[in-house]
Every structure is written in C-alpha cells, then in structure tokens.
Amino acid sequence: IIDIELDKLSKRLSGLDFKIEFTQELKEFIIEHGIDQQFGARPLKREIQKCVEDPLSEAILENQGKDKKNIKVTVKKDKTKIEIS
Structure with a gap:
C-alpha cells in the first residue's frame, strides 16, 4: 500500500520534471x-x-527557480528530511 501511494506522488512530481527517491x-x-x-x-x-507531501511542498516552493530537480526523502531522528539537488 505504501509503495502504491508513494508511487502516485512520484508520478505527480515527475510531471513537474522532478525525480524523487524515498x-x-x-x-x-x-x-x-x-x-x-x-x-x-x-x-x-x-x-x-x-x-x-506537506514538507515536500514547502521544500519545492523554497527551491523554486533553482535548477534542482532531484529529491531524496528520508527520516532523521523521527523527522522527515528532504534533500534537493
């Protein structure tokens, strides 16, 4: 179930030319x-x-206009960590 839901999110972001890794x-x-x-x-x-989704949206907005399209989403100390490169 989780892979299906994250895959849906990944496909939505690929439409915006983002490549995402969970x-x-x-x-x-x-x-x-x-x-x-x-x-x-x-x-x-x-x-x-x-x-x-919520932290990812914020991170994408913060990086708007920058030529960074690779996203890695992980967890550090029970908190979502998003790296955009």
Whole structure:
C-alpha cells in the first residue's frame, strides 16, 4: 500500500520534471506511525501527507527557480528530511 501511494506522488512530481527517491527508512517510519490497530492501513494516507507531501511542498516552493530537480526523502531522528539537488 505504501509503495502504491508513494508511487502516485512520484508520478505527480515527475510531471513537474522532478525525480524523487524515498528511502526504506522513510517507508518504515510511515508504516510505524501510519498503521493503527483499530483502523488498519486507512490512516496511512494521512501520515504520508503529514510526513512527506506537506514538507515536500514547502521544500519545492523554497527551491523554486533553482535548477534542482532531484529529491531524496528520508527520516532523521523521527523527522522527515528532504534533500534537493
């Protein structure tokens, strides 16, 4: 499920000429925080939005106009880290 959702995001960004890489640590972090005993995987999309999409949008806006199109999204100390090069 997580690979499908992240692949959708990757395809949306490829339309803007961005190449994105999601690390295994990020995927594990999202699974750990996005799966609920009661609701199963349903909260996963919200976790992806909170941990990936929102910070990624901010990072892209901050780098607007720069010729940087490669993005790596990972987790450091329980926080999403985005590297744009």
